[in-house]
Amino acid sequence: MDADAPPLLAVRDLTIALPVGGRMVTIVDSVSFTLGAREILGIVGESGSGKSMTALALMGLIDAPGARITGSARFKGRELVGLPQRAFRTLRGREIAMIFQDPMTAFTPVYTVGWQIDEQIRAHGRVTRKDARVRTIRLLGDMGVPDPARVADRYPHQLSGGLRQRAMIAMALSCNPSLLIADEPTTALDVTVQAQILDLLRRLRREYGSSVLLITHDMGVVAETCDRTMVLYSGTIAERGPTGAVFARPGHPYTAALLDSIPPLHGARPARLPSIPGSPPAPADRPAGCPFAPRCGYAHDACAVRPPLLPRGVQDIACVLPAEGRDLPARCVSA
Amino acid sequence: MAMAVLRRLGQTLFVLFGISVLVFLVFFATPGADPTARIAGRNASPQTIARVRVEYGFDRPLPVQYVRMMEKLFVTRDLTSYVNRGELVVPEVFQAAPVTVSLVTGAALIWVLASVAMGTLAAALRGTWVDRGLMMLGLVGISIPVFWLGQVANLLTQSRYHDSWLFSWVPGLGYVPFTQDPLGWFRALVIPWVTLAVLFVGIYSRVLRADLVAVRGEDFMRTARAKGLSPARVLLFHGLRTSMMTFVSLFGLDFAQLVGGGALLTEVVFGLQGVGRLTYQALGNLDLPLIMATVMYSAVFVVIANAVVDMLYLLLDPRVRDGRA
Amino acid sequence: MTAPLIEAQSLRMEYRVGRGQVLRALDGVSLAVRPGEVLGLVGESGCGKSTLGRCLLRLARPTAGRVIFDGTDITALPERTLRPLRQGMQMVFQDSYASLNPRRRIGELIAEPLRVHRDGQGRRRTAGDIAARLAELLDLVGLPQAALARYPHEFSGGQRQRINIARALALSPRLVVADEPVSALDVSIQAQIVNLFMDLRDRLGLTYVFVAHDLAVVRQISTRVAVMYLGAIVELGDADTVLHSPAHPYTAALIAAVPEPVVSPDGDRAPPLRGDVPSPIAPPPGCRFHTRCPIAQDRCRTDPPVLRDPGDGRQVACHFPLESSA
Numbered sequence: 001m002d003a004d005a006p007p008l009l010a011v012r013d014l015t016i017a018l019p020v021g022g023r024m025v026t027i028v029d030s031v032s033f034t035l036g037a038r039e040i041l042g043i044v045g046e047s048g049s050g051k052s053m054t055a056l057a058l059m060g061l062i063d064a065p066g067a068r069i070t071g072s073a074r075f076k077g078r079e080l081v082g083l084p085q086r087a088f089r090t091l092r093g094r095e096i097a098m099i100f101q102d103p104m105t106a107f108t109p110v111y112t113v114g115w116q117i118d119e120q121i122r123a124h125g126r127v128t129r130k131d132a133r134v135r136t137i138r139l140l141g142d143m144g145v146p147d148p149a150r151v152a153d154r155y156p157h158q159l160s161g162g163l164r165q166r167a168m169i170a171m172a173l174s175c176n177p178s179l180l181i182a183d184e185p186t187t188a189l190d191v192t193v194q195a196q197i198l199d200l201l202r203r204l205r206r207e208y209g210s211s212v213l214l215i216t217h218d219m220g221v222v223a224e225t226c227d228r229t230m231v232l233y234s235g236t237i238a239e240r241g242p243t244g245a246v247f248a249r250p251g252h253p254y255t256a257a258l259l260d261s262i263p264p265l266h267g268a269r270p271a272r273l274p275s276i277p278g279s280p281p282a283p284a285d286r287p288a289g290c291p292f293a294p295r296c297g298y299a300h301d302a303c304a305v306r307p308p309l310l311p312r313g314v315q316d317i318a319c320v321l322p323a324e325g326r327d328l329p330a331r332c333v334s335a
Numbered sequence: 336m337a338m339a340v341l342r343r344l345g346q347t348l349f350v351l352f353g354i355s356v357l358v359f360l361v362f363f364a365t366p367g368a369d370p371t372a373r374i375a376g377r378n379a380s381p382q383t384i385a386r387v388r389v390e391y392g393f394d395r396p397l398p399v400q401y402v403r404m405m406e407k408l409f410v411t412r413d414l415t416s417y418v419n420r421g422e423l424v425v426p427e428v429f430q431a432a433p434v435t436v437s438l439v440t441g442a443a444l445i446w447v448l449a450s451v452a453m454g455t456l457a458a459a460l461r462g463t464w465v466d467r468g469l470m471m472l473g474l475v476g477i478s479i480p481v482f483w484l485g486q487v488a489n490l491l492t493q494s495r496y497h498d499s500w501l502f503s504w505v506p507g508l509g510y511v512p513f514t515q516d517p518l519g520w521f522r523a524l525v526i527p528w529v530t531l532a533v534l535f536v537g538i539y540s541r542v543l544r545a546d547l548v549a550v551r552g553e554d555f556m557r558t559a560r561a562k563g564l565s566p567a568r569v570l571l572f573h574g575l576r577t578s579m580m581t582f583v584s585l586f587g588l589d590f591a592q593l594v595g596g597g598a599l600l601t602e603v604v605f606g607l608q609g610v611g612r613l614t615y616q617a618l619g620n621l622d623l624p625l626i627m628a629t630v631m632y633s634a635v636f637v638v639i640a641n642a643v644v645d646m647l648y649l650l651l652d653p654r655v656r657d658g659r660a
Numbered sequence: 661m662t663a664p665l666i667e668a669q670s671l672r673m674e675y676r677v678g679r680g681q682v683l684r685a686l687d688g689v690s691l692a693v694r695p696g697e698v699l700g701l702v703g704e705s706g707c708g709k710s711t712l713g714r715c716l717l718r719l720a721r722p723t724a725g726r727v728i729f730d731g732t733d734i735t736a737l738p739e740r741t742l743r744p745l746r747q748g749m750q751m752v753f754q755d756s757y758a759s760l761n762p763r764r765r766i767g768e769l770i771a772e773p774l775r776v777h778r779d780g781q782g783r784r785r786t787a788g789d790i791a792a793r794l795a796e797l798l799d800l801v802g803l804p805q806a807a808l809a810r811y812p813h814e815f816s817g818g819q820r821q822r823i824n825i826a827r828a829l830a831l832s833p834r835l836v837v838a839d840e841p842v843s844a845l846d847v848s849i850q851a852q853i854v855n856l857f858m859d860l861r862d863r864l865g866l867t868y869v870f871v872a873h874d875l876a877v878v879r880q881i882s883t884r885v886a887v888m889y890l891g892a893i894v895e896l897g898d899a900d901t902v903l904h905s906p907a908h909p910y911t912a913a914l915i916a917a918v919p920e921p922v923v924s925p926d927g928d929r930a931p932p933l934r935g936d937v938p939s940p941i942a943p944p945p946g947c948r949f950h951t952r953c954p955i956a957q958d959r960c961r962t963d964p965p966v967l968r969d970p971g972d973g974r975q976v977a978c979h980f981p982l983e984s985s986a
């Protein structure tokens with residue numbers, strides 16, 4: 001990758017606040033990251049950590065009344081924060097496309113999937129109905145849909161979950177977007193189908209040259225799919241870096257604890273799973289210092305001040321430990 | 336699909352049969368009351384009573400009586416009202432039906448168009464003064480009594496301002512058959528149409544707006560926006576199209592009950608000799624044959640309308656077609 | 661060997677799905693769970709895991725076959741005779757919120773089964789008995805005593821699942837069927853609840869049937885595992901044996917498909933299976949897995965394999981079971 005070229009997407013200090021009970025609550029707090037061409041960036045975090053909100057902000061799809069979005073998100077040099085809806089409309093679907101968690105509810109139930117893909121193609125260019133359908137069928141075929149012409153004429157509820165998600169991806173790619181945002185694209189699917197869809201997402205980069213922002217709560221999905229990983233906790237970045245490094249040597253106690261709490265599929269079974277006590281704070285109750293402090297086994301006085309995101313090797317870590325020279329131990333990796 | 340339609344048709348016929356039996360039993364087999372006397376009317380001569388008894392087979396078992404009745408209603412159509420000096424009942428209903436159907440169909444057209452426009456506009460501009468204004472207007476429409484509205488309309492167009500340029504085209508009260516004079520038909524009905532529609536515009540626009548607002552939060556609406564479609568297209572093609580279900584079922588019921596006689600007040604105010612008025616008169620005179628005929632007529636309408644709504648469902652929602660929803 | 665606590669014999673469960681079509685959710689399922697065992701039920705969505713769980717507790721009545729709980733055939737027992745037996749078997753569901761009435765306090769919710777059922781001597785429980793038992797239950801599941809006066813919405817998903825567990829344990833059941841009890845929880849919370857299940861089993865000597873689609877969770881908690889595909893068990897055996905060296909190609913594929921939180925140096929893995937699970941309304945003839953099986957032969961397309969022991973104590977329904985790799 002060319003280090004000097006500006007990244008496809010550069011997000012700086014993105015902050016999203018919503019009015020809750022008459023008071024502004026910061027849902028996403030100063031999130032920054034970049035995404036290069038043909039890169040897959042994983043955003044992981046538990047529910048309520050702000051993953052989806054970040055994605056929706058990039059699409060200009062947050063329309064809660066009174067929402068305040070600040071910071072900057074430059075996409076191909078163009079500022080997305082504050083962009084008027086009219087301008088967003090020409091970007092959405094054509095430059096930035098999005099796929100959602102539940103492909104059943106994400107398609108309009110009363111139209112065939114082919115109709116819905118045609119609609120997107122025709123929304124962004126002067127294309128006849130017939131040409132659009134030809135392209136739709138080709139796209140479905142590319143996504144590994146068997147008998148694409150017939151599938152195009154079916155209604156969403158008539159397809160299996162895997163086919164629906166393939167159709168959803170075909171629709172997202174129909175206008176050759178440079179950025180694909182996938183919000184939990186496999187969470188509603190069975191594991192064997194999930195493996196197929198993840199394989200498809202990896203292929204997209206090779207065959208369509210797309211960059212992918214993959215949002216998920218599943219560390220396994222990130223490990224298998226993403227070049228770089230960003231871990232969110234309660235609306236803030238805990239850690240980010242190349243996926244290999246983050247998984248081999250997590251620098252933030254939250255990342256490490258999260259990885260430890262996943263029961264292993266191979267090797268010895270632990271008598272007890274290492275677990276994180278308590279649960280993440282609601283955005284309105286986020287502590288002033290390190291948001292993870294109430295659950296962190298390493299918490300001490302220095303954690304009372306919100307630790308900034310600082311580089312440590314190839315990673316960036318929002319924790320006081322590295323600066324104190326107390327790095328976390330590397331994980332014993334068995335595969 | 337064809338199978339589903341056929342099955343629905345069969346059900347419709349069955350329901351109609353059931354209703355006819357029920358109505359028959361209620362009117363003619365109520366213990367302790369002799370239907371002969373009731374059909375013949377008060378102060379009927381013994382000869383009349385004897386004739387009625389033979390004609391309707393009241394001296395025979397119930398099933399025979401039922402068949403006789405249905406025969407008189409649907410086959411020979413010579414059901415006679417004795418209360419009303421030997422008037423044939425079925426042609427009377429057939430004369431009243433076009434009046435009511437004209438009145439209700441015109442009103443329905445107005446209320447569907449107006450409420451879709453108002454509901455959609457209000458949902459699109461949710462939270463603005465346009466939204467609030469439209470919904471207020473709807474509420475006013477719901478709370479005005481039809482009878483009063485009709486009287487006021489008559490007062491303005493028939494007497495007070497009848498001679499001004501504004502209302503001089505309004506003909507006197509009453510019905511003009513379409514086949515005789517289409518323009519006259521239209522002129523005679525336009526004010527009754529609007530009067531009858533007002534209430535329904537109010538209800539339907541509010542229902543539609545609520546449905547449209549609810550559907551906004553659906554995943555597929557977000558997908559539609561993420562595709563880069565214009566807000567109008569998102570609202571009309573994805574929102575409106577999927578929120579039509581409540582609207583359609585409501586419409587089927589209202590339309591059927593109005594055609595079946597529910598437009599009585601409007602008919603009375605505007606001097607239209609429709610089914611509602613006919614039923615009302617029949618009840619007032621205890622004119623049993625006429626009651627039987629009008630009740631059967633409205634039952635037919637309600638049941639057919641229900642069947643049509645179900646078919647529309649099949650057309651509107653592919654999930655219903657596959658028996659999934 | 662001890663007698664099984666719960667046993668299913670050739671269970672079949674059919675649902676009418678309109679247009680005269682029949683969906684066979686369970687097609688001849690037999691298994692036995694002995695006291696103290698944890699049987700993990702795994703498989704993809706729609707394979708019949710939950711239906712089996714519900715049939716075992718007689719929350720659903722199977723179309724054919726028998727369910728035997730603690731030596732009593734409960735398949736056809738009327739609800740009245742079944743009621744006293746119900747105390748001994750309880751269920752925990754996936755959606756921790758939907759299973760709790762939002763307008764009632766936690767104390768009332770957990771106490772409900774105590775009020776409805778009589779105690780061991782056939783007496784109604786006194787208010788004092790109930791209060792003491794509530795305190796004990798809260799301790800058991802790790803909730804503060806103050807929780808009793810609060811409402812379900814005031815708790816997080818993990819805590820609500822603790823409440824559900826406390827309610828299930830109120831009558832000291834011997835068997836607990838848990839249907840995806842941790843699937844809706846975040847990983848960090850999931851670990852807490854899995855640990856709680858394991859602690860409770862050790863302390864109270866419980867027997868579990870644990871339904872889940874997450875193989876790693878199932879491996880963590882189970883002593884034995886049953887793998888289901890399209891309404892039938894395809895492999896059943898000791899958890900370590902089955903998950904370490906699967907004999908059925910489907911089990912092997914399920915294991916291979918799990919994305920592991922480890923970055924493998926040898927690049928991307930190919931997906932182990934092609935295609936989707938076929939519709940249970942029209943399952944494939946022969947071996948029901950043959951449409952997706954990577955090693956299917958001609959015989960598999962016509963000849964349905966039956967569960968049998970390949971020689972190491974487990975049961976496999978495959979004509980060509982995989983050689984054990986261990």
Ligand SMILES: Nc1ncnc2c1ncn2[C@@H]1O[C@H](COP(=O)(O)OP(=O)(O)OP(=O)(O)O)[C@@H](O)[C@H]1O
Pocket residue numbers: 018019020027045046047048049050051052053054064217282283
């Ligand atoms: N319209 C809203 N009003 C108030 N709070 C909101 C709104 N939408 C989202 N939130 C809150 O924002 C936070 C982040 O939400 P978001 O949907 O981004 O989380 P997530 O990480 O995607 O979670 P999940 O894995 O459950 O999808 C949550 O605490 C959520 O309750």
Ligand code: SF4
Pocket residue numbers: 252253254290291292293294296297298299300302303307318319320321
């Ligand atoms: S800053 Fe302190 S509390 Fe926060 S993660 Fe690091 S050690 Fe734990």
Ligand code: SF4
Pocket residue numbers: 908909910947948949950951953954955956957960965977978979980981
């Ligand atoms: S019987 Fe044949 S198709 Fe079925 S699992 Fe075994 S090898 Fe595969």
Ligand SMILES: [Mg+2]
Pocket residue numbers: 051052184
């Ligand atoms: Mg989300």
